[in-house]
Amino acid sequence: MSKSNRQMRLGAFLMQTGHHVAAWRHPDAQADAGSNFRHYVEIARLAEAAKFDAIFLADSSGIRSTDQGSLARSARSVFFEPLTLLSALAAVTERIGLIATVSTSFHEPYNVARKFASLDQISGGRAGWNLVTSSSRSEAQNFNYDDLPEHDTRYERAAEFHDIVLGLWDSWADDSFLRDKASGIYLDTDTLRVLDHRGPHFKVRGPLNVARSPQGRPVVVQAGASEAGRALAARTAEVIFVAHQTLEEAQTFYADIKGRLPAYGRDPDDVKIMPGIFPVIGRTQAEAEEKFEALQSRIDPVVGVSLLATVIGGIDLSGYDVDGPIPELPQTNGPKSRQHLVVELARRDKLTIRELYLRIAGARGHQQIVGTPQTIADQLQQWFEEGAADGFNIMPAWLPGGLADFVELVLPELRRRGLFRTEYEGTTLREHLGLARPARGALPAA
Amino acid sequence: MSKSNRQMRLGAFLMQTGHHVAAWRHPDAQADAGSNFRHYVEIARLAEAAKFDAIFLADSSGIRSTDQGSLARSARSVFFEPLTLLSALAAVTERIGLIATVSTSFHEPYNVARKFASLDQISGGRAGWNLVTSSSRSEAQNFNYDDLPEHDTRYERAAEFHDIVLGLWDSWADDSFLRDKASGIYLDTDTLRVLDHRGPHFKVRGPLNVARSPQGRPVVVQAGASEAGRALAARTAEVIFVAHQTLEEAQTFYADIKGRLPAYGRDPDDVKIMPGIFPVIGRTQAEAEEKFEALQSRIDPVVGVSLLATVIGGIDLSGYDVDGPIPELPQTNGPKSRQHLVVELARRDKLTIRELYLRIAGARGHQQIVGTPQTIADQLQQWFEEGAADGFNIMPAWLPGGLADFVELVLPELRRRGLFRTEYEGTTLREHLGLARPARGALPAA
Known part of the structure; x- marks a missing residue:
């Protein structure tokens, strides 16, 4: 049993046909997942019925490989733009959080602020933004660059971009809109804040043309693990997705991030650290290894x-x-x-x-566990209770089967141990994650 | 009766609470429409049940007024970003076209190509892009500009932007994806086209990371009426939304555009011209005028x-x-x-x-008709049959009532005259509009 009532946060990290590089060749995999909306509806509803905190979509602003040989064999070259897909999924789900990756290197902050604010309204407070800086030259070449901007430049731009987006999200108050048909007064202009940002990378006047988010602001997620990435995350992230191979590495990272928070006036609970976990699950160890080998042999x-x-x-x-x-x-x-x-x-x-x-091939640097529901639950519990994680981003090996296995086999074991919810406690992504609703204007210190 | 079997194309141009500037004060108007997704679901389903070709959303990348007095009294300052909203509506509709406005001045072509291609996949071939250049300083100031770029510069950028987007949409062939689990070959790299565009405004390598559109390419819509706008539209537009006050003006514009097409190797049927119509409908003329006055008196x-x-x-x-x-x-x-x-x-x-x-106040320069179903149908039929229009973009005065009036009162009259469909003939927006599926690589001449 759990040592406390503290609950794990669980994300379902959906990668087209699944995270294993040969997933699409699995007999039960949906090979056309990257162009099949019904596939995502099915998976999103499966994750929601299982009470996951959120579904999470990575992104790339280009094709992932330009090498002809691997390109011909890859199922990852065509896929839905994440915000477009999550907006559509918002209409056919009710409670699950919706986290989309959008790069600060190839977009404008006003557009990003608008889109997430709109998704938050449409979904009733379930939007999250995974802020990334992008790291490939082939993406940069789709956006007027010959080469990727330098790492530090990308992070400077990302930090400024973040602050603009949060400032725009605070353009309106929760009670700005009176909509008084009799007097003709629609909104209270005294509550409006015009950002008027002028910085090294951007000039953005504002205000945003979307009402304040049902959850105050969409949740900000990050994944950077470099020094610049950690510094930005400690100041601004509310969820951190991260890749670790060992408990010790995970504990060191966890302690480092939580230790940086007080310098920004933040509490440990203000940031949820969720390592990626790539599970392959069998009722027996032999069955799990057989499932894994069925994927490995297809690479x-x-x-x-x-x-x-x-x-x-x-x-x-x-x-x-x-x-x-x-x-x-x-x-x-x-x-x-x-x-x-x-x-x-x-x-x-x-x-x-x-x-x-x-x-x-499966976990891409994340923790890979091939085992039974008990051994997987043991490891998640250990990481969760020994200062390595507040929850996990589950990376199904193939879809839908890999997610269904986790739901049917591992979740009941986590619930038996009192580690994961049986019903949603709230309606917004913030409520699922146990994150406080942010006060307006309480911007992170620069 | 209609003189031929030629059918009118009808768009439902949705503006938050309605097109009349005082619409939100109407007793039956949904005053919070700009933040109410359920409102849009209701309207989209109403338009789909009535067999409209498409719903159409305008856009502004900023608030529409910065004057405090009118800002306080306007219901148009906060609204959903159109692509986000249409993506959500794609999931809860089946057949109706989905046309979103996105500015070429404040976005990157790779992102725009991706999003519309994704929407087209998600909706099964129902996406349309209304290409605009934007025309307000307050929008430009949200995107690093002190002032709006010059009109001609905006149109040069728009033309290059359009050609990049179409080139990216043609990255893949309809049959690029083999997905052969046995051999491990997912796609045929010989069918891939890398755009490698280098022009005065953009460098975009490609290819697009979304599969080819179910309708070949999303439909391109434009509304520019200036000389630069007409020249761009004649070369590139498949639908033109336009504002006219009189039959003569509409006929002159219609003849001008259709006359420009042969120079680009295009036929008259390759472009559908759809003037905006703002109808206020009563069972009698007196009832219609009473409805209109109920709105006018609230300005x-x-x-x-x-x-x-x-x-x-x-x-x-x-x-x-x-x-x-x-x-x-x-x-x-x-x-x-x-x-x-x-x-x-x-x-x-x-x-x-x-x-x-x-x-x-209602029509903003478009044709306003306050009348009975017969007088409205008479005028639409005259414009349609006398060389002024291929269809109309219907601008309901208030919502949902103004659209419901058109559906309940005018559509039956148009159908009696054989001018509008009783059932969808196809499944894609292109099929609704009677536009041919474009061959890959048949780019418009530069």
């Missing part, structure tokens, strides 16, 4: 090497022996910490290129 | 003068006598032709400021 080496190259920062591995060691890698302008974790994993376990891509 | 003069100032190009009229004549107006950088139409109306009928704002 084409062309795809495996290409995936590994992407995870470690866009480096070309095609000239190296797939059964030889990982080469020395230069510093890159990519997601430094993810690269670091993966290379450390290879060194620690002395892996070949093939062995390494097989290790990360 | 606060502060709102009326401010609305007029906006329509004629952002000029300050507050120093002039409301019962005096319209002053001489300078050239502006705004929507020239709309301004011209309204000023011509004032001169022709020798109107005061008050009389003029009362004239445009």
